[in-house]
Amino acid sequence: xxxxxVKIDNQGAGFxxxxxxxxxxxxxxxxxxxxxxxxxxxxxxMLSLIHSLTGERKASFWLESEGKRFEMHLTxxxxxxSENRSRLISSSTANRNEAAASFLGRLIDAxxxxxxxxxxxxxDSALDEAGEDVYNRLIENPEWDRYEQSILRRxxxxxxxxxxxxxxxxxxxxxxxx
Numbered sequence: 001x002x003x004x005x006v007k008i009d010n011q012g013a014g015f016x017x018x019x020x021x022x023x024x025x026x027x028x029x030x031x032x033x034x035x036x037x038x039x040x041x042x043x044x045x046m047l048s049l050i051h052s053l054t055g056e057r058k059a060s061f062w063l064e065s066e067g068k069r070f071e072m073h074l075t076x077x078x079x080x081x082s083e084n085r086s087r088l089i090s091s092s093t094a095n096r097n098e099a100a101a102s103f104l105g106r107l108i109d110a111x112x113x114x115x116x117x118x119x120x121x122x123x124d125s126a127l128d129e130a131g132e133d134v135y136n137r138l139i140e141n142p143e144w145d146r147y148e149q150s151i152l153r154r155x156x157x158x159x160x161x162x163x164x165x166x167x168x169x170x171x172x173x174x175x176x177x178x
Contacts, residue, residue: 043061046148050170068177087130
């Protein structure tokens with residue numbers, strides 16, 4: 001079974017529809033309340049993860065299921081800088097870009113990584129204001145605290161990230177007990 005494809009936009013339209021489609025798919029497959037809540041939470045965290053790392057909310061979401069096996073899919077187009085590309089790939093359970101599975105795929109991936117824009121670190125005004133007590137310390141990115149990643153990794157059986165050019169595709173797989 002495949003749900004309707006839900007379009008998500010920057011104003012948040014489609015977010016609740018994606019969660020609704022997930023809930024309806026769980027009902028259709030006769031999933032218990034706990035399993036349904038887990039699937040809905042994974043859907044919400046997928047949408048938040050992609051927005052946190054790409055800034056994009058123009059995405060397509062759908063869910064496929066067979067028995068009690070669920071695959072949640074999210075695709076978007078985004079130009080990722082090297083840092084966010086690395087963060088997104090680190091969200092996968094295998095810590096790799098699934099689009100780079102073949103020799104040609106690895107070659108293309110290597111070229112895309114080399115061409116990826118480096119994050120702009122030229123704004124060091126925080127260092128100037130803070131003075132010596134932050135000298136030589138790593139400053140965490142306040143925009144992403146890895147919350148979505150930790151929730152997804154805890155609940156999902158598998159998270160796959162495919163990045164090819166500007167196309168980003170995330171698949172989250174969960175097998176619930178029969």
